[in-house]
Amino acid sequence: MRYVMIITGDESHWFGAAAASGLLDEVNAWWQKWHDAGKVVRGGAELQPSSTAKTVGPGVDGQPTVTDGPFLELKEVVGGFIHLDADDIDDAVAVAATWPGIIAAGDRIEVRPIVE
Known part of the structure; x- marks a missing residue:
């Protein structure tokens, strides 16, 4: 079955700090291990900081409206996903529980089945 790992956390721990702490090397090793085991498929994506986001939602006139950044002011944001x-x-x-950022950066991982 196919699943998605949704990685959330405090993005201040990700950009720049990950490389300096060695976390980036641990994440790369994690990808290689699980890719070789056939568990990581179709890749995934690391997302840019939430400050680069645009949010589309309903406007007061019933038409879509666009705002800068995430809709809610949250400390934890989605940082990426892995198939x-x-x-x-x-x-x-069990695969998600080995994500290096859980311990090193306080990340949380949501695992969900993909609709086939």
Whole structure:
């Protein structure tokens, strides 16, 4: 089955700090390990900082309106996602639980099945 790992956390721990702390090397090793094991499929994407985002939502006139940045002021934001191929949700969670940023940066990982 296919799953997605949604990586959330405090983005102040990601940009610049990750490279300086060695976390980037750990993340690269994580990708290689799980790619070689056939668990990471179809890649994923690291997202730019939330300050670069635009949010589209309903306007007062019923038409879409665009605002800068994320809709809510949150400390935790989505930083990226990874597609997994796993036997079941427990297998996907076991892979997600090895994400280096959980301990090093306080990241949280949401694992969800993909609609086929």
